[in-house]
Amino acid sequence: MLSLAAVETGNSRHGGEPAPPFDLRGHTALVTGAGRGIGRAAAGLLARCGAAVVVNDLCEHQAENAAAEIAESGRPSLAAPADVSTVCDVERVQQTVAEAGFEIDLLVNNAGISAYRPILECSEQEWDRHVDVMAKGTFLMIRAFAPGMVARRFGRIVNLGSYVAQRNCATANFGPYCAAKSAVVGLTEVAAQELAPHVTVNAVGPGDVATDMMQREWEQEGHLRGMDPGAVRQEYRDRLLLGDFEHPDDIAGAIAFLCSPLASHITGSHLIISGGLPHTVAPTQSRLN
Ligand SMILES: NC(=O)c1ccc[n+]([C@@H]2O[C@H](COP(=O)([O-])OP(=O)(O)OC[C@H]3O[C@@H](n4cnc5c(N)ncnc54)[C@H](O)[C@@H]3O)[C@@H](O)[C@H]2O)c1
Numbered sequence: 433m434l435s436l437a438a439v440e441t442g443n444s445r446h447g448g449e450p451a452p453p454f455d456l457r458g459h460t461a462l463v464t465g466a467g468r469g470i471g472r473a474a475a476g477l478l479a480r481c482g483a484a485v486v487v488n489d490l491c492e493h494q495a496e497n498a499a500a501e502i503a504e505s506g507r508p509s510l511a512a513p514a515d516v517s518t519v520c521d522v523e524r525v526q527q528t529v530a531e532a533g534f535e536i537d538l539l540v541n542n543a544g545i546s547a548y549r550p551i552l553e554c555s556e557q558e559w560d561r562h563v564d565v566m567a568k569g570t571f572l573m574i575r576a577f578a579p580g581m582v583a584r585r586f587g588r589i590v591n592l593g594s595y596v597a598q599r600n601c602a603t604a605n606f607g608p609y610c611a612a613k614s615a616v617v618g619l620t621e622v623a624a625q626e627l628a629p630h631v632t633v634n635a636v637g638p639g640d641v642a643t644d645m646m647q648r649e650w651e652q653e654g655h656l657r658g659m660d661p662g663a664v665r666q667e668y669r670d671r672l673l674l675g676d677f678e679h680p681d682d683i684a685g686a687i688a689f690l691c692s693p694l695a696s697h698i699t700g701s702h703l704i705i706s707g708g709l710p711h712t713v714a715p716t717q718s719r720l721n
Contacts, residue, residue, distance in 0.1 A: 453685065454692035457482030461691070462529065462536045464516050464573060465543030467494025469643035470592070473680035474540055474687045475502065475509075481688055483538060484508035486529055490515050490543070510534065516543045516569035517561075522576050535584065536577045538691045541570040541591045541616075546645055548652035551607040562608035566592075567615035574619075578627055587631035588691040593617045595639045595706040602710065605653070617702050624700030632699035636686045639706025640668055642677040673708030 456478060466475040467489030479485045479502045487502070489495035492513035502509035512528045514521035529536060544566050549558060570591050581587025596603045597613040617635050624633040640646060647661075650668070654661040669676065686705050689695055 452481040454481045454688050456691060459483040459538050460534045460536055461538035462486040463540040463542055464488040467491050467498050470641060470680045470683045471542035472498050473684035477684040477688050479507040486510045486512050486534060488512045488514055488525060516573055517564035522572045526576050535580055537581055537587050539573060539577050539589045540687055541573050543569055544592055546609045546649060548605050548649050549608060550605050554608055559608045562612040566612040570616050570619055574623055578631060581631045582627060585630040589633040590687050590690045591616050591620050591635040593635035593637040593702050595637045595704050595709045600710060621700050634690045634698055635702040636683060637702050637704040638678060638683045639709040640677050641680060641683060643680060671712040673711055673713060678707055
């Protein structure tokens, strides 16, 4: 049930802790790549909304830290470290979840990688890794956990797309990443059709979120262009209509929304949360403030 009071007040209660924007009590979420960045923020917010949360990450110790943090806040949580791009690891996650008695009804396919890589300099291995982690990983997780949702006649799946999976974006040098994210968006649309009517499947498409992923991209681009990563970062910031990078919490809010009753009639969509990208501040355009 959605708590309207929580939505309306939206801020402090219980002596300062912000009220959760949605009521997800009674649900169990699994968030992949939730050891840091956007996934960690999403896992934290879903837990704050009352969901039990299974934290997956390739990095065991990141997954365990994130799960421990959620447990400390009083919500049930479980670490399930695994590589989402391999069948045997995904089967291990299924087993861990089943042994804990959890039934996943909110699945967030967030695990991802990115590299600044011109097509002509991209190795087969780099190409495969992008497509395997994001497109195949999303497919494997849906294949593993959607049958239970269909059987129980309820499920919410949110995949991490990207604004780069839209047309008319400036995406040069991100070929493998764009291909993988376009595949995720395509898969989202097909899964929405195949899993309807009780399971919704959507994607969220962040723009530039200040996480470790973006930091690595700025470093790689700076290296290839002979620039300081800080100067590359400034170039990225200067083009943003809203004047600054998104925060992982901005994306987590959209993910929680798509898991909430408010979004029960949204499926097959790719919700762009990009601070305006691909529209950018024109070089000659002065800001009003
Ligand atoms: N940061 C951005 O600007 C941005 C923009 C658009 C989309 N995204 C997408 O959002 C998602 C999260 O990005 P982020 O910025 O938080 O990245 P991040 O690099 O900070 O975190 C990604 C997490 O995924 C985990 N991971 C990587 N490969 C994995 C695998 N095979 N199995 C399980 N876990 C794995 C990593 O260990 C890491 O904890 C990604 O899918 C990314 O493509 C990010």
